[in-house]
Amino acid sequence: MKNKQFTIDEQALLEDIMLHRRDIRGNNFLGKPISDEAIKKILHAASLAPSVGFSQPWEFVIIRDDKIKKQVYENFVVENKKAQAIFSNKQQEMYKQLKLEGILEAPINIAVFYKPSDTPVLGQNTMLETGEYSVVCAVQNMWLMSRAMNIGLGWVSILNPESVKKILKSPADNKLVAYLCIGYVEEFFSIPELEKLKWKKKKQINSVVYSNEYPEAISNT
Ligand SMILES: Cc1cc2nc3c(=O)[nH]c(=O)nc-3n(C[C@H](O)[C@H](O)[C@H](O)COP(=O)(O)O)c2cc1C
Numbered sequence: 001m002k003n004k005q006f007t008i009d010e011q012a013l014l015e016d017i018m019l020h021r022r023d024i025r026g027n028n029f030l031g032k033p034i035s036d037e038a039i040k041k042i043l044h045a046a047s048l049a050p051s052v053g054f055s056q057p058w059e060f061v062i063i064r065d066d067k068i069k070k071q072v073y074e075n076f077v078v079e080n081k082k083a084q085a086i087f088s089n090k091q092q093e094m095y096k097q098l099k100l101e102g103i104l105e106a107p108i109n110i111a112v113f114y115k116p117s118d119t120p121v122l123g124q125n126t127m128l129e130t131g132e133y134s135v136v137c138a139v140q141n142m143w144l145m146s147r148a149m150n151i152g153l154g155w156v157s158i159l160n161p162e163s164v165k166k167i168l169k170s171p172a173d174n175k176l177v178a179y180l181c182i183g184y185v186e187e188f189f190s191i192p193e194l195e196k197l198k199w200k201k202k203k204q205i206n207s208v209v210y211s212n213e214y215p216e217a218i219s220n221t
Pocket residue numbers: 021022023024025099100101155156157158191192193194195
């Protein structure tokens with residue numbers, strides 16, 4: 001074989017990193033600073049992601065300034081209050097107890113943007129969202145590389161993207177895809193917090209896999 005072949009042990013290592021990746025929220029972040037080298041490594045992982053037509057349509061804003069974090073956090077507070085309302089009364093009680101971000105606690109926040117191309121992109125003509133999907137691939141690379149470096153990452157989506165764009169002075173055409181909180185952690189939980197708190201159950205993979213086509217009972221076409 002000419003190209004690099006991975007061993008069973010290396011496959012197991014990748015699986016282990018995936019298995020132990022967790023979403024990290026406020027109370028779990030330590031104040032310990034993150035070096036520029038570490039951030040560089042996480043961004044390099046982002047740059048290795050696949051992208052539609054190799055468009056690499058991502059841009060990153062690295063936020064260390066507490067004043068900017070505070071403005072984003074204030075937007076979270078507003079949006080989180082609205083978000084509660086979509087749940088049943090019983091769920092709202094639980095929702096109020098959840099800590100769903102770590103904007104102020106994490107030493108580094110990274111806003112990840114999709115920058116649309118101003119020239120045609122190979123493969124992005126029928127499924128326009130593939131540009132944003134590419135940015136999500138970059139985020140996942142960042143998440144896994146952070147975990148491999150024993151650094152926690154939390155994704156905050158309870159934000160008004162237009163408000164965050166304004167705070168960060170983003171170009172109008174850019175779309176906010178992810179707002180990430182990054183830092184060393186007290187603990188990586190062994191299972192997702194939302195699973196532990198019984199907010200949602202883990203799906204078994206065979207309950208979401210079909211053979212050849214959707215069965216009659218499910219298909220509504
Ligand atoms: C697109 C996306 C948006 C998310 N937004 C939030 C969020 O706003 N707040 C939060 O606490 N977790 C957020 N999460 C994390 C999920 O809640 C978490 O991934 C899920 O509960 C499984 O837990 P785990 O990542 O620890 O395995 C988000 C995850 C994704 C992929």
